[in-house]
Amino acid sequence: MQVTDAGLLTHLAYAALALTAVAAGVAVFVVDSMARATWALGTSFVCVGLALVLMGQSYLGVITVLMMVMEMAVMAVYMQMFMGMNPALMPMSMVHSHRTAVLAGVGTFAALAAAALLIPWPDRRTTPLSSPDADVTAAMGRDIMGAHELVMLAVGPVMVATVVVGVVLSVRGSRYDRLGDDLDLDPDRKAHR
Amino acid sequence: MTLETVLLTAAALIGVGVYGAMSQQVVVMVMMGIELAVAGVLLALGGLWWFTSPDVSLQTLGLVVLAAMTVEMATGFAVATLLHRRDGTDMTDMAAGLHE
Numbered sequence: 001m002q003v004t005d006a007g008l009l010t011h012l013a014y015a016a017l018a019l020t021a022v023a024a025g026v027a028v029f030v031v032d033s034m035a036r037a038t039w040a041l042g043t044s045f046v047c048v049g050l051a052l053v054l055m056g057q058s059y060l061g062v063i064t065v066l067m068m069v070m071e072m073a074v075m076a077v078y079m080q081m082f083m084g085m086n087p088a089l090m091p092m093s094m095v096h097s098h099r100t101a102v103l104a105g106v107g108t109f110a111a112l113a114a115a116a117l118l119i120p121w122p123d124r125r126t127t128p129l130s131s132p133d134a135d136v137t138a139a140m141g142r143d144i145m146g147a148h149e150l151v152m153l154a155v156g157p158v159m160v161a162t163v164v165v166g167v168v169l170s171v172r173g174s175r176y177d178r179l180g181d182d183l184d185l186d187p188d189r190k191a192h193r
Numbered sequence: 194m195t196l197e198t199v200l201l202t203a204a205a206l207i208g209v210g211v212y213g214a215m216s217q218q219v220v221v222m223v224m225m226g227i228e229l230a231v232a233g234v235l236l237a238l239g240g241l242w243w244f245t246s247p248d249v250s251l252q253t254l255g256l257v258v259l260a261a262m263t264v265e266m267a268t269g270f271a272v273a274t275l276l277h278r279r280d281g282t283d284m285t286d287m288a289a290g291l292h293e
Contacts, residue, residue, distance in 0.1 A: 014194035018202040021236075025209040025229050029217065041225050044206070048232045051202075054194065055243035060255045064235065067259065071266055078221055078270060095216040105212030109204050116200030122245050132247030139249045148253045155260050162264045169271035172278060 014054055021047035029095075034079035042072035059137040199240030206233030220276060224269040231262045 024044040028037045045068035052061030095101070124130055133139035144152045179185050206229055213226025235258050242251045 011194050014198070018198065021232075022202060022205045022209065025206055028225055028229065029209070029213045029222070034221075037222070037225065041229065044229065045232055048206070048236050051199070051236060052239040055199070055239050056247070057239055057242065057252065057255070060235075060239065060252060060259070064232075064259065067263070068232075071263075074270070075221065075225075075266075078273065096218055098216055101212050101216030104215050105208045108211045109208030112204035112207060113201055116197055116204055121196050121241075124243075124245050124247060127246045129246050129248050132243075133249055136247075136249070136252065140252045143249045144253055144256070148250060151253055151257060155257060158264065159260065162267050166267045166271040169268070170274035170278070 010054060014051060017047045017051045017054070020044075021051070035076050038072050038076040038079055041075075042069055045069075045072070056132055056136060059140055196240055196244035199244070200237055203233040203237035203240065206230065206236065220269070220273045224266065224273075227265060227269075228262060231258065231265065234258055235262075 021044045024040045024047065027040040028044070031037050031040060046065050049061045049064035049068065052064060054061075175183060210226045210228070210230030210233060213229060214223050215226070217223050217226060235255060238251065238255050238258060242248070242255070
């Protein structure tokens, strides 16, 4: 499929996805409910994933959708655990330095949009790699098991380190808190706490 | 669907994400802003891949961006749990641990 041959349907589908992604992204910070904000963010991510599928990257797109839906499910639980009120029942505006933040957001968008429109991007018909592999997913699998295996080898330990970081940060006290500096205290006495 | 429209969408997502990360008081909402910005990066990367140079190694870079999103989220949840446990708060304004 050539880029220039993208049909009207593709254009329409992309327009819908893009508008929904941005609108849902804005809704995250507008709605009055943590749960709604979470699912708005999820909607935005799903649209980004589907847009990737539209651009021939089915693996990356589908994994974005799957991962983000799960992440939003976890996030919804978190939101409701930590919000000390019932935000669904009252309007909430929990922002600080609102004007600065709006200016920063608009400024970021303006700078990036200017770059997107003003930079003479190369067309892939003129670059050496004019068309993607016939099966992008398979090519990607070969790539991460071959030429870019080191990348995946690095990402693996980073993920493990993240698990350790998560546990270390969030655990309530360590064994040294429970058992004393020499690990010989009776954990039930809690004399050292 | 052209490269320009994809990049504009990505720019809008990043802009909204920057606004959210800077303005929100609740830690988890700050994380949502950051996630939104990273999603914009992912979309821009996908658009550049499809429209300029569909080289498979850029797909691997996309995987790394996705991994960064996961790491950000997991660490953010852990920090939110820590704040909540230590200070009983979920607001950035009240998290003054480094300041003290």
